[in-house]
Amino acid sequence: MSRRTFLQSGLAATAAAAAAPALAATKPAASYTGAEIDERLASGRGLDGLTKADLPTPALLLDLDAFEANVARLRDHTRAAGIALRPHAKTHKCPEIARRQLAAGALGICVATIREAEAMAAAGITGLLITSELAGPEKIRRLLRLAARQPDTMAVTDSLEHAQQLDAAAAAAGQKLNVFLDIDPGSRRTGVTAGEPAKQLARAIMRLPHLALRGVHCYSGASAHVVGFDARRTHSHAAMTPAIATFRDLRAEGLPLEILSGGSTGTYNIDPELKAMTELQCGSYVFMDVDYRRIGGRGGALYDDFASALTVLATVISRNEPKRATIDAGLKAFATDKRFGPDAKDLPGLKYSWGGDEHGILDLAAAPRDVRLGERLEFIVPHCDPNVNLYDRLYCLRGDKVEAVWPVARGYA
């Protein structure tokens, strides 16, 4: 059942009028469902004064002031550092955010999956670099279809077998496909080993007639979250140095490599020091999360170079003990792969712990004030990328006012 079907079923209209007086007595907010908000927008009625208090929970909120400041800050930084920016959309999966990143000077957008690439392309986003190998007939078919429409699309490859498959498919489709040599930064996830193995692969790719070798991709995800600025710098330099040497050697050999792409929000002010990478592919800087805040910045233990712009709005649903409350946001509302959960945005000292798939437990012992049954609280997400992937919409707030609703191309399609 789609949202539209649900609304058309007439359920939306039946008892709303009858229920309204009771709610008016409690709170004058309109309190829409997400489907009703979609319907308002689809029918051209606009958001008409919608505020945070009207939103259903759990809801994913974007603080536009913080988001815009983050976009401007990385733009200014990369300009000053003399490095280009191709931000990673795996973080946000949101064409509207990609548009704003391009408007702020980004020369393209990175994506992790063919689904993200298709969503961005359909929204008119160009300069796509797909940073993970697309293998198997289904993915390669979709890649070539996309590249036929947007010839500046770039894919990565890390083995001769894979490159040959891309070349054969491109040949059959009568296309020439842009590829990057994907070099392993030492994490053994994807990528060919730097040095001789990478050079041999690069030379082999040069002999494949339907591939155009454009650059080197080397993303050290393991460096991004190293705690402590100096330790992170050491880790990232060690991870990137072999790829940089390979890139330089291959250019010295005459291979037409133009781009060396890598870097993360954790290393945005570390990687440019190497004076070798041509572009950064930071993603999380637009949102930030608990995980990034704790890695430490150049100046101290809290990494606050970028502002926390992404939160989940939740409701207190049970309040049976003096110092404990339960909210309607658990593992289906907050994604995690670490032990820590979300941080309360405006209540320092309030401690969240996981309460299962649908619930979170709040420990109020050290919170600055009590919370009420039915009250709504905002939480900074633990890990922004998979957290965004749980939601279909970003509610974009200016203060408490909902200024826009941006669709998220989440999941797989």
Add this chain to the structure above:
Amino acid sequence: MSRRTFLQSGLAATAAAAAAPALAATKPAASYTGAEIDERLASGRGLDGLTKADLPTPALLLDLDAFEANVARLRDHTRAAGIALRPHAKTHKCPEIARRQLAAGALGICVATIREAEAMAAAGITGLLITSELAGPEKIRRLLRLAARQPDTMAVTDSLEHAQQLDAAAAAAGQKLNVFLDIDPGSRRTGVTAGEPAKQLARAIMRLPHLALRGVHCYSGASAHVVGFDARRTHSHAAMTPAIATFRDLRAEGLPLEILSGGSTGTYNIDPELKAMTELQCGSYVFMDVDYRRIGGRGGALYDDFASALTVLATVISRNEPKRATIDAGLKAFATDKRFGPDAKDLPGLKYSWGGDEHGILDLAAAPRDVRLGERLEFIVPHCDPNVNLYDRLYCLRGDKVEAVWPVARGYA
């Protein structure tokens, strides 16, 4: 951008014909995208011989033989045990599965959220018990709207303040709302304490004119995954006994409590021993997962009373080391809150480890055979409920043939 918009953009049509020959050479499968499959179904063309090999990855697969056997097995068990069944749809969020559970004799369906309740109601599912407190004006408005359409809908409450809010809203809407007393099984998540606090609340609810107290809800999520059958039995009996005593005392006082609902897939053959609960609310039995398989059954260390019916289909995307491969399924494809990841379905000994948001790492050292670049592998999900919530569709397989595609009412709306 919706899937429809994406398809209408014309991208779907452009290069598909051109790319086809190369793919035909590699594999004759049609290899559709999820959006193309949706489009086929929407246009009435049907699935037309679609097989597992045609599906995009990552994809969520349901083995229909295993699923149907699971539904039949719990039906037979509850009939033999003389206990009713109101299966929990938080696991599947899929109206079609709820329909099949009702067809197999379930007397209704449990849901955890108002969004799930609305999705089920829109599909004609009745007998809904919403097992988590709905608090705050937005949720209460939606609850009353639903109950106006389906007066047999039941909500839970665990405090006088909450019950009074429900009563006031029902009064203003001119409705009488069915409620359950939610009793805490000791996990301090939701629920009033059994014994005197619960009895006082029950008596207070009886004085609220727009609420009809129908039963007691007591779900011990903490019992469900206790490892070892005897330990689990001890845990569940201890958790349920106070609620059962409270239920009996209140009935002895003359309160019109008809239903005592609780139980999980972990305790389906434990709770009926107590001869007190009137219905079970098992959810995971339809799918099973790695987490449930390891809790141990009555007969041994593997809990295999129900078959593993839910898998994720993934593709090998990098193959650069002899005993190691990378697949396109990480934290956005498999949900976890525990350390363990998914289990390979057909390759015992193959070990999965997390490789970030988009990747999984396969250790092949103990696997029975090698895997190829581009090959597709199936994995039993770590934890079924939040895993289903990552996907929009269940591809339902009979052997390798795709027999149906069932929408999942995932996320929040």
